[in-house]
Amino acid sequence: MDFGAMAVPAVFAALGTGFGILWLKLYFHYKGQFQEYIAYIKTQEKNTWLFPELFFIGFGFMDMCRWNLDTQFCRKRSLLFAELKGADNARSYCYMNFGAEFTYALTFMPFGFLISAIARDGAIALLTLLLTGALVFYLEYDLSDKVEKRREEIITDFPHILSKIALLVNAGVPLWETLGKVTEGGNGILYQELKATLLEIRNGTPEYEAMRNLADRCGIAEIRKFSTIIIQNIKKGSSEMASSLIELSGAVWQERTSHVRQLGEKASAKLLLPIIIIFGGIMILVLVPILSKM
Numbered sequence: 001m002d003f004g005a006m007a008v009p010a011v012f013a014a015l016g017t018g019f020g021i022l023w024l025k026l027y028f029h030y031k032g033q034f035q036e037y038i039a040y041i042k043t044q045e046k047n048t049w050l051f052p053e054l055f056f057i058g059f060g061f062m063d064m065c066r067w068n069l070d071t072q073f074c075r076k077r078s079l080l081f082a083e084l085k086g087a088d089n090a091r092s093y094c095y096m097n098f099g100a101e102f103t104y105a106l107t108f109m110p111f112g113f114l115i116s117a118i119a120r121d122g123a124i125a126l127l128t129l130l131l132t133g134a135l136v137f138y139l140e141y142d143l144s145d146k147v148e149k150r151r152e153e154i155i156t157d158f159p160h161i162l163s164k165i166a167l168l169v170n171a172g173v174p175l176w177e178t179l180g181k182v183t184e185g186g187n188g189i190l191y192q193e194l195k196a197t198l199l200e201i202r203n204g205t206p207e208y209e210a211m212r213n214l215a216d217r218c219g220i221a222e223i224r225k226f227s228t229i230i231i232q233n234i235k236k237g238s239s240e241m242a243s244s245l246i247e248l249s250g251a252v253w254q255e256r257t258s259h260v261r262q263l264g265e266k267a268s269a270k271l272l273l274p275i276i277i278i279f280g281g282i283m284i285l286v287l288v289p290i291l292s293k294m
Helices: 003-030 035-044 052-065 072-085 087-119 122-170 175-183 189-202 207-218 221-236 241-292
Strands: none
Touching: 003 052, 003 087, 003 122, 035 052, 035 087, 052 087, 072 087, 072 122, 072 207, 087 122, 087 207, 122 175, 122 189, 122 221, 122 241, 175 189, 189 207, 207 221, 221 241
């Protein structure tokens, strides 16, 4: 009797059973809870996460483990969501994203381990772990990718917008009137963020706080410098705002030139990998027949 061959399916069966019991416990204990999050996802974020009906599993697991959203890792994730969804919604989105990840992991692993035990094939268990890890990684990557694309668009538009602002302010046009003129007809992300800032001010938010919110939502160092100049002007009444904006505009254009060069270098590096893979494949096709005849 091959005890080694019997032990492997038994281990997978035990893992599948353990995860299955945990899933059932979460299902019956937390079913019907967290409906405000689930309803929100179904109506507002239905294209972001799959199977939100089961997310009470992940939320329940977080509740059972007393998952802490104040750790350094969670705070970093919240900062990314703050750029995409606003500071007020960042914590909730971070919570929902972790809930999705735990739901997928806790749902797929029991099935994978049990099927692996029944089929007596460890490859199925390995494939389950890889697919689960890939799905969780995709959610994390998708978040970072969306933030990166958003920042790229802001960086692209900012030099043009800042040049117009500096020109109008230097000509004596009041700052908030300038922002209104500059954002007219613009549909890009930065245009929308500036419009949101003006709307905040009209709704009673202090001007310095609205500018600070703008910097937090954009997450770009150049926008933060721009906001700092405006805030200093609001608090201290600096007469040098126009010259500061002109100086910043020149620096931003220089940084944009450097940024475009870096993007070109990254694109070249990305093109190099497929070339290496293709070359390797050609070498294999050429060498294998030669070596097989030796």
